[in-house]
Amino acid sequence: MTSQRFKYSYFLLIIILTGTLWAVPRYAMESGSSCILCHIDPSGGGLRNDYGIAYGLDDLARKTPDKISGYAGIILKHFQIGGDVRIQSVSKNKGDVPSGLAIFPMQANIQMKTEVGKVIALAQLATLQSDLGFQIRLNGFNGYVKTGIGKPSFGLKLDDHTVFTRGGNIRLIHGNHREGMPFLPVLKNAPFLELGHYKGNTHYSFGMIKGYLYEKSESSYGRLEHFFSNGSLNKMIGASFFRETTAAKDLQMVNLFGGLNRGNLSWMGEVTVAENLVSDRSIASYSELTLKVKKGFTILARIDFFDESMIYTEDAIRRTTFGLNYVPLPLVDIKFQIRSTQLSGIVPSKGIEFLSQLHLWF
């Protein structure tokens, strides 16, 4: 039993350990603007700008004590410094019997930014993975060109890498060749060049990255998003592609995403179709409904789906998630989730997982 528990904890650790920094696209949709509204990196995630810090203090937290209401980030003379720390626990029930529990640090990242005229330099150290990210960005003509060592911008860029449209399950717990799209959190930052432009409420970007999926891979990617609103209804639509150009059978992915928000109710979804991920065409989808019950409390229901081969129906995975997101104070984010996975065919359910996560940022 102890050995089983250890094995289970170990594989959970591998599944969930991550250095990826993703934004929360729901916040972007509710704000009706691109990730750069709150983050220094136009691709989102990581270090927040002045607006992002103010948004975290004023709009997300249940209460903002006076002592930290004036927090504006850690500013040294020429640097802004920030970070994200996540600690996660996961337990799994098989029937009524708990069969595993793991509590572990999931992320401990430090980011640093400096600015010289129209040039912004941003560095990120993922301490748990010993991975460094770095980018230099030149702003101009309502757009930017950035280069350095990082990750491609694709799809909704969800903050949960275990959804199938991102990386899914690293350990193939359902016996498939793959259980999710290839954006696994274990992939290291790689050299890239990206161009982006903002036109009204539209943002589009194109880039190339080398050695991201594997050592000799070369890939191109692009992303387009548009925000618009009719009165109190905020809408977001977008599309992206990723194409690997080195292998004999190139991996190609096309993604469509979108979202709607009205008052406290939001929906977001995306679909990714991949050619040559396994052998033929694979598909992953994600759909999430969230309701802000009151300030600081959000409940969610989510279904995500993955079929590694659209020809066969026996290998599809569907995961249903219900959760609560509680932000008691600024810079503190607590998540609880219950997940259950169903496989197509006659394979029995893989049980229910309970996840809780503490996220601190500054």
Add this chain to the structure above:
Amino acid sequence: MKKVMIIVLFLTGLMVGQKRELKNVKVLPFKTKRELVSFMKTVVAPELGVKCNFCHNLTDYSSDEKDHKKVARQMMAMVQQSNKTMNDLNFHEISCWVCHRGNEHPEHPPKKK
């Protein structure tokens, strides 16, 4: 290679990086970015029914390249001047809402026939 880049960034920032202070703020009285952002987020944007990119270049908020920002600056100067008068008359201060009512452009009364 990555470590060298981080060290170069650190040294460059140490030597020539800009201090984090308000840039190109000419009319509003705020001294910190936090105050400025909160004012924009809670007063200006909702009272005009717009998002930040209506006036700002999102890659450089301090830039004056958008005409809407130049107009907004003049409008804010007008409101400040009006509030001096309102104070003298012992009236409540006004804000963008008085005219805009959550719209980009204030509504005008119908033309008399």
